[in-house]
Amino acid sequence: MSLDRNAASNIAxxxxxxxxxxxxxxxxxxxxxxxGNAMIDQDLKTQFARDIVLMKLVGMNPIxxxxxxxxxxxxxxxxxxxxxxxxxxxxxxTATMDVVEMVLGGTVNKEIVSLLNTNGGKAVGLTGxxxxxxxxxxLKVTQxxxxxxxxxxxxxxxxxxxxxxxxxxxxxxxxxxxxPVIAPIGVGPDxxxxxxxxxxxxxxxxxxxKAEKLMLLTNIEGLLDKSGKVLTGLSTKQVDGLIEDGTIYxxxxxxxxxxxxxxxxxxxxAHIIDGRVPHAVLLEIFTDTGVGTLITNKTL
Ligand SMILES: Nc1ncnc2c1ncn2[C@@H]1O[C@H](COP(=O)(O)OP(=O)(O)O)[C@@H](O)[C@H]1O
Ligand SMILES: CC(=O)N[C@@H](CCC(=O)OP(=O)(O)O)C(=O)O
Numbered sequence: 486m487s488l489d490r491n492a493a494s495n496i497a498x499x500x501x502x503x504x505x506x507x508x509x510x511x512x513x514x515x516x517x518x519x520x521g522n523a524m525i526d527q528d529l530k531t532q533f534a535r536d537i538v539l540m541k542l543v544g545m546n547p548i549x550x551x552x553x554x555x556x557x558x559x560x561x562x563x564x565x566x567x568x569x570x571x572x573x574x575x576x577x578x579t580a581t582m583d584v585v586e587m588v589l590g591g592t593v594n595k596e597i598v599s600l601l602n603t604n605g606g607k608a609v610g611l612t613g614x615x616x617x618x619x620x621x622x623x624l625k626v627t628q629x630x631x632x633x634x635x636x637x638x639x640x641x642x643x644x645x646x647x648x649x650x651x652x653x654x655x656x657x658x659x660x661x662x663x664x665p666v667i668a669p670i671g672v673g674p675d676x677x678x679x680x681x682x683x684x685x686x687x688x689x690x691x692x693x694x695k696a697e698k699l700m701l702l703t704n705i706e707g708l709l710d711k712s713g714k715v716l717t718g719l720s721t722k723q724v725d726g727l728i729e730d731g732t733i734y735x736x737x738x739x740x741x742x743x744x745x746x747x748x749x750x751x752x753x754x755a756h757i758i759d760g761r762v763p764h765a766v767l768l769e770i771f772t773d774t775g776v777g778t779l780i781t782n783k784t785l
Contacts, residue, residue: 590670616654
């Protein structure tokens with residue numbers, strides 16, 4: 486392919502305009518969570534892969550953590566296994582855990598690895614079991630009793646929370662110019678598998694790697710208020726209020742929770758952005774004001 490002089494000149498202009506942003510983020514770790522809901526369109530997936538490869542080629546260190554909730558849901562349906570969620574977490578019995586491991590560690594992880602590789606990257610896929618990457622323990626979920634008189638612990642099965650992230654395998658891959666692609670499956674001390682919400686894994690990975698940015702790509706413009714306006718720059722107290730009055734519910738609960746935790750733990754900024762927008766990742770990096778919902782320690 487060869488470009489005419491005008492087109493080449495436009496590209497040169499765009500590239501030089503990108504230079505300050507590239508310099509700002511060179512050698513910085515950027516954790517990108519690719520949500521299952523943002524993963525449904527083939528063109529978007531390819532654009533996502535090209536964005537990540539470009540980030541790597543210009544010297545940033547992208548780490549991909551992926552979800553796959555809708556993809557797990559599809560296979561469960563085909564197998565006629567019922568599924569339900571509590572506070573954004575899938576209740577995971579043993580049969581469901583097998584499906585989760587198959588879909589996240591198998592189909593979805595390998596599809597993203599393959600897309601990154603066919604677009605010029607060097608990606609390696611991992612679950613939390615590989616290299617002891619994610620040590621997990623059972624997540625305890627509490628709920629108010631129907632009469633609201635007491636708080637009860639409810640059992641949602643093989644759902645985990647991150648206890649420890651081992652950076653050894655990630656450091657090794659990043660130092661050899663690989664792009665790690667992480668499926669959110671944790672391992673207990675006895676080798677048991679745990680299903681972990683992908684946002685929570687992305688947040689913890691960003692924390693332990695002291696990432697510059699945590700980007701959570703989803704299927705909505707950002708955190709919205711009741712009238713549908715994108716909210717940004719929120720304090721912890723404001724977020725608590727929005728949870729209490731029901732503005733934040735379901736899958737947005739772990740997302741906002743891990744964004745706040747990551748920033749409190751030293752990640753410079755966390756962003757909830759619309760993965761349905763073409764090149765959402767690059768738009769975030771190359772825009773001063775950012776897109777979607779931004780959380781920084783200035784706002785907490
Ligand atoms: N206040 C809110 N603003 C935006 N989305 C919200 C809000 N509260 C709940 N949600 C829901 O959270 C969803 C995003 O979470 P989820 O479906 O788990 O996405 P992902 O698969 O990307 O992790 C949105 O599509 C929306 O239905
Ligand atoms: C415990 C729990 O809910 N785990 C999630 C893991 C996948 C995920 O988080 O996928 P998204 O990012 O696409 O929602 C699940 O089973 O759906």
